[in-house]
Amino acid sequence: MKKGEKRKQELLKIAYRMFISRGYENTSVDDIIEEAGIAKGTYYYYFKSKEQTLEEVIGMMIEQEAETAGKIVSSALPVPQKIAGIVSSIRPSKEELPIEGALMRPENIIMHNKIRRKLTETVVPILSEVVEEGIREGFFSCDCIPERVRMLLTVSNETFDEENFTERDISVFIDMAEKLLGAKPGTMEFIRELIR
């Protein structure tokens, strides 16, 4: 069982890499098994269907990120740094992405969308918690926290996942974040470093 689980994890990683670099639709089961060096039957022994593979791939990613985020939340870091940590853990690290801008390539819209939705679902409550902590500590001041957090995440995803954003985009985003959360001007300037 251990062995089987391990094998499955490997397959998931391979599928993940291929889905991202070529797009889910453009990656055939044949491609995957060839890359993995296994037989068709073996693939279907581990996965019910190709779609389920995608689901599991995404689940795997989200899980890892949620875990990291959870650790940050329960740490002793000051609130701004917690936010910084969580937000940066969300963005796909350069090592994970085989190709620049891969996620935004048109053939990846489907996957990108699924990921974003699920990620938002997972991260909004976590970030909300931190914002509440921030309110208690006097950093922020606002109501409807989850709604505000969600909108910030939405804008962040849409704006900064692409490669062609400008310094002005960042400035406006920071301004927006501060005003939306009721923070003092300049409080969230640290975001700039995170995004660049």
Add this chain to the structure above:
Amino acid sequence: MKKGEKRKQELLKIAYRMFISRGYENTSVDDIIEEAGIAKGTYYYYFKSKEQTLEEVIGMMIEQEAETAGKIVSSALPVPQKIAGIVSSIRPSKEELPIEGALMRPENIIMHNKIRRKLTETVVPILSEVVEEGIREGFFSCDCIPERVRMLLTVSNETFDEENFTERDISVFIDMAEKLLGAKPGTMEFIRELIR
């Protein structure tokens, strides 16, 4: 020529309806020609490929909306009503959508995305112009206008294209819009009516 053009417009409308209701990928060329009652050859007489059809369908939509928006801008309406008009003209009218929530259905992600991108490209400059007008008239006060407008559009698209948004979402969005554009609280309350 007249004849051919007319026919093409009809085909485009049929394709549009089908792409939206069943999704681009799930609509085969066979489906389209059957619905249109034409032969395969006729379809390819008018369109180079299925993808080109999608491109033209989207172009057609955008064109119409840009036209409407343009008229509103050059009208004598007060600034807030201009914004209201443009924003509401962007959202797909209920008559156009054969099925509730069609655009957000997963099989429509690709089309939805293409539309959103192109629509944003087209609408941001128009809305920016209006905001500038609003600044001159003392309604708003801000810099980086296109960036702010774009972010507002992004949030609006992402939040209100789905069906499951709440009153709180609207409130936060209004708050965000006012703060982002430097408007007085309550100025943009009219948005609520637009979205509901």
Add this chain to the structure above:
Amino acid sequence: MKKGEKRKQELLKIAYRMFISRGYENTSVDDIIEEAGIAKGTYYYYFKSKEQTLEEVIGMMIEQEAETAGKIVSSALPVPQKIAGIVSSIRPSKEELPIEGALMRPENIIMHNKIRRKLTETVVPILSEVVEEGIREGFFSCDCIPERVRMLLTVSNETFDEENFTERDISVFIDMAEKLLGAKPGTMEFIRELIR
């Protein structure tokens, strides 16, 4: 009528060029009419079918070559020069071929074959006549003239239509020609200049 004939000749030349440079099978009627700047209907006004076009294209070529060959035969030139002239008039001139080796390209096999067959049919009797003249004048000495001429033409076509023949190929061919026609060694050395 004159006008129509002229038009048809133009179309034939265009078709000829296209068939040779892209291959008969790879040239669609659409390609031809686009190149010629005429409508589909016009094409079918002049040609019954695409295949008939090919037939006429080939006929046109052969006709021209047969005419040239005929003139040479009835001229006052010495026999070896007559042969030289006919053989060299058969080989597609460089100006006619838009692309080097076009006729031998795999997509042209069909056309090449049709041409070769028809050309052989046409040229064998003409050349046979010249060979007979050569016999009467003591240059050659053999029976079964048409068969011999046909074989020589066959080898010539197959060997020299390609681009990768050698000096040795030429030497052997000359040797063969002389022996086949019963000519004295060296008599037909002039062929070398013709082929090179």
Add this chain to the structure above:
Amino acid sequence: MKKGEKRKQELLKIAYRMFISRGYENTSVDDIIEEAGIAKGTYYYYFKSKEQTLEEVIGMMIEQEAETAGKIVSSALPVPQKIAGIVSSIRPSKEELPIEGALMRPENIIMHNKIRRKLTETVVPILSEVVEEGIREGFFSCDCIPERVRMLLTVSNETFDEENFTERDISVFIDMAEKLLGAKPGTMEFIRELIR
């Protein structure tokens, strides 16, 4: 593996028969799978494309013939009989051809051509070897052996693959062969029996 290979050989034979009797271009993949009683997917499991199938079909033929020819060369037969054997092994046996003159039918030009080219490539060196042997034994006397052999093969293919050759064609060919290889008159008369 054994199983798969066997199946593939069967499919190749079926394809071979169909390509020859109906022509490569006129044989659709659908035709083949229907004849073979397999599913489309199975066909594409064994062959990458229709063209690759043709390539393999030809490869299979050539291979068989080369093998036979090789055996003959290394046998203890006298040189003339070796040549006879090789040449006759090249010509498609009556059993293989479902239809008289199939190879020369216009729809088969492409295949015929590919076969002829590859066959020539393969057979010329083998026959050259035999001719050299013949020279050593005093049967023949000539230089440029491969060139001569190739030309003889060319003429043989072109003349005798069709059905409408005459006794005179045979006589001229024998004369030509003897002279081209420097053999004594009558030495190669045995060819007549081979061809008829």
Add this chain to the structure above:
DNA sequence: GATGAATGAGTATTCATTCAT
């Protein structure tokens, strides 16, 4: 656990030809 042969519905695209105007 693992294999790989077999499936077959599904899809986009091509192209010669016709014919009413």
Add this chain to the structure above:
DNA sequence: GATGAATGAATACTCATTCAT
């Protein structure tokens, strides 16, 4: 003479999935 809209049969190829061994 000329047009161009309309046709529809034909075709190669893909790919997720199954299952006996």
